[in-house]
Amino acid sequence: MKRIVTLLAVLLIAASNLHAVKIIHGPYLQNVTATEATFVWISDSVSLGWVEIAPDDGTHFYVTERPQYFDCANGIKNESRIHSVCIRGLDPGTNYRYRVYAKEVTEHRGNYVAYGQTAATDVYRKQPLKFRTLDSRAGSVSFTMLNDIHGDVPKLQTLIGHTDLSKTDMVLFVGDMVSVFESEEQVFGGFMDAAVDLFAKETPMYYTRGNHETRGRSAWAFQNYFSPFSEHIYYMYRQGPVCFVALDSGEDKPDSDLEYYGLTMYDNYRDEQVEWLKQIVKSEEFRSAPFKIVTCHIPPFGGWHGNDEVAKKFIPILEEAGVDIMLSAHLHKYVHKKAGESASFPIVVNSNDTVLKAVVDGKTMKVEVLGMDGKTVDKFEIKK
Numbered sequence: 001m002k003r004i005v006t007l008l009a010v011l012l013i014a015a016s017n018l019h020a021v022k023i024i025h026g027p028y029l030q031n032v033t034a035t036e037a038t039f040v041w042i043s044d045s046v047s048l049g050w051v052e053i054a055p056d057d058g059t060h061f062y063v064t065e066r067p068q069y070f071d072c073a074n075g076i077k078n079e080s081r082i083h084s085v086c087i088r089g090l091d092p093g094t095n096y097r098y099r100v101y102a103k104e105v106t107e108h109r110g111n112y113v114a115y116g117q118t119a120a121t122d123v124y125r126k127q128p129l130k131f132r133t134l135d136s137r138a139g140s141v142s143f144t145m146l147n148d149i150h151g152d153v154p155k156l157q158t159l160i161g162h163t164d165l166s167k168t169d170m171v172l173f174v175g176d177m178v179s180v181f182e183s184e185e186q187v188f189g190g191f192m193d194a195a196v197d198l199f200a201k202e203t204p205m206y207y208t209r210g211n212h213e214t215r216g217r218s219a220w221a222f223q224n225y226f227s228p229f230s231e232h233i234y235y236m237y238r239q240g241p242v243c244f245v246a247l248d249s250g251e252d253k254p255d256s257d258l259e260y261y262g263l264t265m266y267d268n269y270r271d272e273q274v275e276w277l278k279q280i281v282k283s284e285e286f287r288s289a290p291f292k293i294v295t296c297h298i299p300p301f302g303g304w305h306g307n308d309e310v311a312k313k314f315i316p317i318l319e320e321a322g323v324d325i326m327l328s329a330h331l332h333k334y335v336h337k338k339a340g341e342s343a344s345f346p347i348v349v350n351s352n353d354t355v356l357k358a359v360v361d362g363k364t365m366k367v368e369v370l371g372m373d374g375k376t377v378d379k380f381e382i383k384k
């Protein structure tokens with residue numbers, strides 16, 4: 001018996017030594033601005049996490065120690081599987097290289113902490129990951145928009161396949177990327193792992209939440225993965241001639257609807273955004289932008305409570321502020337309302353099986369919408 005117990009103990013120790021921590025999701029970029037960038041990645045076991053960055057100066061990543069930015073809050077490094085780090089003080093319009101790490105915490109008792117192995121993104125067999133900060137002085141911006149993917153990875157891959165990612169500054173996800181925000185596996189398996197493989201490691205993705213991301217057991221944890229350092233998940237960002245405003249339209253039915261089981265307070269939430277919106281449209285960043293583009297999952301037409309709320313609460317402020325276009329989603333059909341039809345500016349609802357591509361310089365916004373077969377569904381320009 002004693003021998004069996006000893007053998008089992010040895011096998012257990014051997015098995016624990018065999019485990020090597022892995023980065024299982026990400027890394028991906030969030031909330032890249034002119035001077036900061038957020039990195040998110042997830043390991044398969046509890047770990048400490050950090051990012052190293054290096055200038056894009058042609059040196060080998062290993063030439064010197066690179067500065068480390070830890071996933072840390074209130075002076076304590078986070079022992080977690082989900083890691084996020086926001087690096088501030090970056091230079092606008094500048095290329096950087098980066099590497100993320102996860103150092104496994106195998107035991108933590110009182111003051112005592114034991115570590116296992118460390119995983120990191122590859123800078124030896126592969127080029128280090130790269131990103132570029134935004135710059136309001138850039139002459140133009142190109143972006144691709146997708147929405148209502150509802151966990152259909154092949155659809156995401158097909159639609160993204162109709163874009164030249166090497167010529168795309170940013171990708172906008174405008175909601176309902178999954179049907180229910182139930183678990184990490186569902187979110188990453190449903191779209192985010194594919195997004196990381198395709199672009200999100202190096203090309204910033206800006207997420208406008210849809211109503212389906214508000215549903216499910218993990219809906220409350222949305223901000224652990226997306227916009228983790230933003231004050232809200234509605235926000236503003238500026239690249240070149242465009243100031244983007246991402247609004248969160250919440251759910252589509254009244255808060256009292258039995259489908260929400262007493263969990264939602266979206267009327268209040270939209271009121272809160274109204275106060276924020278009134279302030280940000282006065283900002284220099286917004287006012288000085290030649291083009292002002294709003295993303296909002298639920299469009300201001302369709303006859304449901306959510307549509308009416310967007311129409312009543314957001315549209316008057318956006319009209320007053322001189323917005324050029326609203327890009328919406330939710331309806332699972334392509335709709336292009338011209339200026340004057342539903343608001344003083346055009347409103348485009350991208351479908352669940354179309355991809356919207358745009359290039360904007362100081363004078364013209366050129367938009368093309370393509371279907372699953374890569375054929376043009378719509379093409380238009382907005383000129384200043």
Ligand SMILES: [Fe+2]
Pocket residue numbers: 175176210211212297329330331
């Ligand atoms: Fe939706």
